[in-house]
Amino acid sequence: MTSFSSDGRSLSGVSRRRLLLAGAAGSLVLVSGIAPVFAAGKKPKVGLVMKSLANEFFKQMQAGAEKYAEENKDKFDFKAVGMKDERDFAAQVDAVENFVTQKYDIIVVAPADSKAMVTPLAKAVKAGVAVINIDVELDQEAKKKAGIDLAFFGPDNREGALLAGNALAKELGEGGKVVILEGNPEADNAQQRKKGFDDAVAAGKLQLLDSKTAHWETEEANTLMTNFLTKYNDIQGVMAANDSMALGVVKALDSAGLSGKIKVVGFDNIPAVQPLIKDGKMLATVEQYGAQMAAMGIEYGLRQMAGETFTGWVKTDIKLITAADL
Amino acid sequence: MPEGTESAGERKTATVWDNFLRISMREAGVAIALVIIVLFFSATAPYFATPENFLKIFVQIAINTVLAAGMTFVILTGGIDLSVGSVLALCTVVGATIMVREDLSPWMSIPLALLACMATGAACGAINGWVCEKWKLPSFIVTLGMLNVASGLARVVSDNSTITGLPQPFVDFGNQIYFGVLPSIFLIAIIVILIGWFILRFTVFGRFVFAIGTNEEAVRLSGHNPRIFKIAVFTISGLTAGIAAMVFLLRLNVGSPIAGIGYELNAIAAVIIGGTSLSGGKGSIIGTLVGACILQVLATGLQLLGAEDNVKPIVIGTVIVLAVVLDTYRNRYLRKLEAR
Numbered sequence: 001m002t003s004f005s006s007d008g009r010s011l012s013g014v015s016r017r018r019l020l021l022a023g024a025a026g027s028l029v030l031v032s033g034i035a036p037v038f039a040a041g042k043k044p045k046v047g048l049v050m051k052s053l054a055n056e057f058f059k060q061m062q063a064g065a066e067k068y069a070e071e072n073k074d075k076f077d078f079k080a081v082g083m084k085d086e087r088d089f090a091a092q093v094d095a096v097e098n099f100v101t102q103k104y105d106i107i108v109v110a111p112a113d114s115k116a117m118v119t120p121l122a123k124a125v126k127a128g129v130a131v132i133n134i135d136v137e138l139d140q141e142a143k144k145k146a147g148i149d150l151a152f153f154g155p156d157n158r159e160g161a162l163l164a165g166n167a168l169a170k171e172l173g174e175g176g177k178v179v180i181l182e183g184n185p186e187a188d189n190a191q192q193r194k195k196g197f198d199d200a201v202a203a204g205k206l207q208l209l210d211s212k213t214a215h216w217e218t219e220e221a222n223t224l225m226t227n228f229l230t231k232y233n234d235i236q237g238v239m240a241a242n243d244s245m246a247l248g249v250v251k252a253l254d255s256a257g258l259s260g261k262i263k264v265v266g267f268d269n270i271p272a273v274q275p276l277i278k279d280g281k282m283l284a285t286v287e288q289y290g291a292q293m294a295a296m297g298i299e300y301g302l303r304q305m306a307g308e309t310f311t312g313w314v315k316t317d318i319k320l321i322t323a324a325d326l
Numbered sequence: 327m328p329e330g331t332e333s334a335g336e337r338k339t340a341t342v343w344d345n346f347l348r349i350s351m352r353e354a355g356v357a358i359a360l361v362i363i364v365l366f367f368s369a370t371a372p373y374f375a376t377p378e379n380f381l382k383i384f385v386q387i388a389i390n391t392v393l394a395a396g397m398t399f400v401i402l403t404g405g406i407d408l409s410v411g412s413v414l415a416l417c418t419v420v421g422a423t424i425m426v427r428e429d430l431s432p433w434m435s436i437p438l439a440l441l442a443c444m445a446t447g448a449a450c451g452a453i454n455g456w457v458c459e460k461w462k463l464p465s466f467i468v469t470l471g472m473l474n475v476a477s478g479l480a481r482v483v484s485d486n487s488t489i490t491g492l493p494q495p496f497v498d499f500g501n502q503i504y505f506g507v508l509p510s511i512f513l514i515a516i517i518v519i520l521i522g523w524f525i526l527r528f529t530v531f532g533r534f535v536f537a538i539g540t541n542e543e544a545v546r547l548s549g550h551n552p553r554i555f556k557i558a559v560f561t562i563s564g565l566t567a568g569i570a571a572m573v574f575l576l577r578l579n580v581g582s583p584i585a586g587i588g589y590e591l592n593a594i595a596a597v598i599i600g601g602t603s604l605s606g607g608k609g610s611i612i613g614t615l616v617g618a619c620i621l622q623v624l625a626t627g628l629q630l631l632g633a634e635d636n637v638k639p640i641v642i643g644t645v646i647v648l649a650v651v652l653d654t655y656r657n658r659y660l661r662k663l664e665a666r
Contacts, residue, residue: 053636088588089584090574090585098382102372115580116578116580
């Protein structure tokens with residue numbers, strides 16, 4: 001391409017083109033300056049694969065993991081990746097494959113899909129990578145089929161939802177009328193939380209008016225809650241499967257002048273809901289210690305590399321958060 | 327060299343040179359860009375220039391390449407197909423549902439699933455095309471509608487769950503790598519591209535696709551009915567979405583109603599980067615293949631380089647726009663060459 005200049009007449013046309021190409025190359029060079037971390041030592045390399053970083057919970061997880069990595073710089077090298085879209089598990093598969101190519105020793109993963117992620121992770125295991133499953137448990141049957149036995153390090157979502165649901169039941173008393181906002185219907189943790197809420201409804205003898213999905217999202221939850229308020233005029237309590245949706249619910253109640261009167265519980269304890277709980281606009285949420293979960297995953301990965309084996313479900317902490325805790 | 331002082335010999339070299347330029351500007355321009363990007367990452371990103379990495383990239387581009395092949399047909403006629411991502415999702419659950427049936431042997435269920443995927447995809451595409459032509463609607467709106475319809479249908483068919491447990495021979499075929507360099511699913515993508523190339527290049531149908539994109543009115547006035555061809559290109563796009571669904575199943579071994587989110591935009595990006603004009607009539611399917619390669623090489627290269635997650639979309643978005651900007655310069659330059 002550089003020999004174009006031998007043809008004088010095309011010079012003006014070509015130089016513009018070359019200018020643009022140079023610009024393209026330039027922007028790439030800029031990016032390359034950002035973070036090429038690849039120490040050549042014998043330190044193990046640890047990769048963390050998360051879901052959407054637009055979700056506050058995973059931001060906390062990333063921050064926690066990075067803090068832990070910073071404190072243990074001499075023990076391992078660390079890189080975290082997240083997805084643009086929580087549901088794009090194909091992108092997560094790409095990320096896992098990229099870590100395998102880069103010869104990472106440990107991959108800590110919060111699967112975007114409990115079934116779909118089994119095959120690529122099984123490949124990683126067979127390539128000699130220590131795979132640590134956190135946050136959402138990989139499907140048992142799929143694991144068996146793929147011939148891998150991975151321990152699961154994560155919270156009991158059903159138990160957590162039951163905690164939140166029980167808090168609501170206690171506040172409302174028997175016969176309290178509630179609605180549930182579910183997460184993505186195909187997501188494992190959404191199904192577990194729904195079961196937990198249902199358990200609480202049964203245990204507290206609540207009356208369940210309606211239960212629909214708002215796909216984990218604030219805006220959709222806002223619309224759904226507004227519709228619920230139109231349809232039912234006697235709602236007393238709301239169970240949202242995550243705090244992003246609880247935010248949308250509280251906003252809908254604000255607009256209707258009902259906040260504080262209708263009780264709301266959520267899940268995740270993201271920073272944005274804490275002032276709402278303090279103000280009494282939300283009753284409770286559930287902390288599942290995302291920051292510690294990733295750090296713990298890394299630690300278990302290092303121990304596994306050192307020869308330990310883990311099986312079954314290693315439960316991580318969950319805690320009900322109310323105004324008294326803040 | 328100043329004008330008007332050329333000797334005959336020089337004029338001849340200039341013509342050869344012109345031809346070379348013309349080809350490199352038209353077909354090879356994007357390929358050169360790809361080579362530059364590959365060389366850049368090979369030099370800077372650790373593990374990029376390894377056989378495993380290239381094998382992995384071949385595997386990763388397969389789905390988008392197949393989708394983009396069909397998309398090329400639609401865009402060449404001046405249309406757009408926003409439904410391919412969710413049609414793919416619908417086809418993955420249809421195909422997976424058939425393949426997990428216990429009462430069928432794999433040798434029955436696999437071909438049946440392939441047929442069902444292709445038929446489902448083609449049907450969605452045919453509906454897109456028919457609705458567009460019947461009521462003279464913009465394809466943007468009609469296929470946006472199909473995006474939602476197919477997504478909802480996928481949820482209904484799968485009952486909101488991920489379908490696993492595909493037959494072992496199918497899974498094995500998906501993992502197959504021929505001669506150590508050619509993953510089976512990449513081979514499928516290449517075959518789709520070659521068939522598309524042949525149709526566009528050597529068939530009457532292919533010439534009509536270009537003709538409609540250039541000047542639909544002229545096609546009509548010359549006594550041909552553009553409607554049939556336009557319905558056909560949407561059917562082709564749906565058909566390739568069905569094939570892409572099979573590739574998805576081979577690669578990920580699961581059918582899922584949430585597969586394919588945003589894939590339509592990746593496919594469109596591959597087509598545009600590949601030099602096909604959004605207003606139709608101009609472009610090539612080989613360019614589309616190269617465009618798909620550029621997108622994935624950028625994504626993988628940036629990750630290996632250690633770039634932040636948030637930086638990746640910024641760079642990729644910039645490249646897409648840059649490709650279109652370059653295209654306008656290329657056109658202007660080509661016109662200057664033709665005019666001479």
